[in-house]
Amino acid sequence: MTNSPFTPGIVPARLDGRVLQENFADLHAPLDAHEALVAADRCYFCHDAPCITACPTTIDIPLFIRQIATGTPEAAAKTIFDQNILGGMCARVCPTETLCEQACVREAAEGKPVEIGRLQRYATDRVMAAGVHPFSRAPQTGKRVAVVGAGPAGLACAHRLAMKGHEIDLFDARPKGGGLNEYGIASYKATDGFAGAELDWLMQIGGITLHTGRALGRDLSLDGLCADYDAVFLGMGLGGVNALRAAGEDRSGVLDAVDFIADLRQADDLARLPVGRNVVVIGGGMTAIDAAVQSKLLGAENVTVLYRRDRAAMPASRYEQDLAASKGVRFVFNAMPIAILGNGAVTGVTVEYTRAEGKSLIGTGETFDIPADQILKAIGQTLATTPEELNITGGKIAVTGPGRTSRKGVWAGGDCAAGGEDLTVTAVAEGRDAAEDMHDRLMG
CATH class of the missing domain: 3.50.50.60 (FAD/NAD(P)-binding domain)
Structure with missing residues (x-):
């Protein structure tokens, strides 16, 4: 990290190791064999399967779920990998709530879709855990x-x-x-x-x-x-990372959220990773949500996501927004930073309310301050x-x-x-x- 662990307000070990381990455990526990069969049994196996159309990799979802239901998860994994060789990771990180599961007929009828993402993880994990690679190379082309x-x-x-x-x-x-x-x-x-x-x-x-x-x-x-x-x-x-274009952006304690997440992902000991007491995350996409939630899980007392437009325009899905809120993250909409406060190190951010005029966004002139000892920028990359x-x-x-x-x-x-x-x-x-x-x- 660019900040020393001794930067005022940004310190390691806000929580002990046991709590950190619990906080960063698997978000969704994997299905066991019985749970997978029960989940697969809810699928209607639609012939016109809207879930396939909603999947960017067009996995044959009804087919792989039927293969799980008939006790052949290895075949289900092959069906998935045929279209998406990273099906294991996508089962974990895909916003299924706005893709295949949102399109599920069960979602439309009952408000509870088939758990496509977890079923995909069940099948792919089985094959990967066995060390099996279901593909072989064609004869070499010389290219x-x-x-x-x-x-x-x-x-x-x-x-x-x-x-x-x-x-x-x-x-x-x-x-x-x-x-x-x-x-x-x-x-x-x-x-x-x-x-x-x-x-x-x-x-x-x-x-x-x-x-x-x-x-x-x-x-x-x-x-x-x-x-x-x-x-x-x-x-x-x-x-590359976009500039904030706010006065004081170069103060100590202002970090790129992508670097913060990368440091966290590569940390051998989360208790050694420094985090602020009052963290402000600027942005509205998945990077902003991931940075905000993980700041809270590391022990930050107050975490605020600052987004310049309204909730409906926020790129992060409503599911991810709700996840963040459930962890204690606060959202401030229709507001943009205009100045980073402090004398060397960050002490807060001055924010101006915004309003939309057509496709343009303008400041209203009404401002307020948010205390912060760490600011994470998640405003897009180049x-x-x-x-x-x-x-x-x-x-x-x-x-x-x-x-x-x-x-x-x-x-x-x-x-x-x-x-x-x-x-x-x-x-x-x-x-x-x-x-x-x-x-x-x-x-x-």
Whole structure:
């Protein structure tokens, strides 16, 4: 962390180790065999299955649930992995409440959908725990592909290409692969080193060589990759962080929420991780919610999420908002920061109320202060580097169809590419679809 544990107000060990262990335990306990059968029995196995349409990776959900119901969870896992090789992580982190489960007929009829996410986890965990990899490689094609970014999009792309017989060099800027799954989600959603275990399991396909500590723009150039490889996929996410544009943003105690979460995810001992007594999180997406909840679980007394628009406009789902509220997080809507208070270290934030005028947002002139010794910025990210000769739209790489960029032989997907929602499951779908298109092009 950029802040020392001795920064006033930001200290470690606000809670003892036993409490921390309980706080960061698995958010949803896995189903046992009996519970899975009971949950699967609630599925109507709809022939027109709206849940499939709602899934960005179009998993055949009724089929895999029927396979669980008939006592063949291994077959269910294969059905899932056929469409989503990161089905284990997506079962944990997907906002199923706004995707497949929201579309479930049971949700419409009874207000209680089939527990699709937990059933998916049950099936995929069974296969992964057995160390079984359900896919094998096709004969080698002699083609070499560079995949930049070992997050969900890059991993899905690399696996699909390796399965089709291509050789993959997978590059990532961080010391570990996994991307968002390893560094960017709340610890209570993926416990016991699951992200790393899933990465190791995925690599069993063979044909993929992971190179860590290699960043585009610093260690790699797009021109060099295009010269050395038959095709290139860019899935490196968004490494830059937007500025707050508020006076005093450089004060001690102001951190990027993504760095806070990454530090937490990589901490060997949560009792050594410093957190403020009064924490303010600025932003309205999943990163903001994850940072706020985890601050509270680390022992912060007061945690406030500050969002400039109203609740309905908040990108984080209502389920995640309610989860945060249940942990004691306070929400302040229609308010934006205009100044960070303090003399060196943060003591608070001055906030101005906002109102919408058409598509614009303006300050009302009415202000108030919120005490804070730690401020976490979760206001969006940008490309850390702009690759050569690529069209950019809205701060992201412009793509058409299945991830084709403006440069021949280069595809992109995941958060760094313009288009779909910034979700793990969407990134997997984009990586997978780009790989299929790349394979078609490579094989003529």
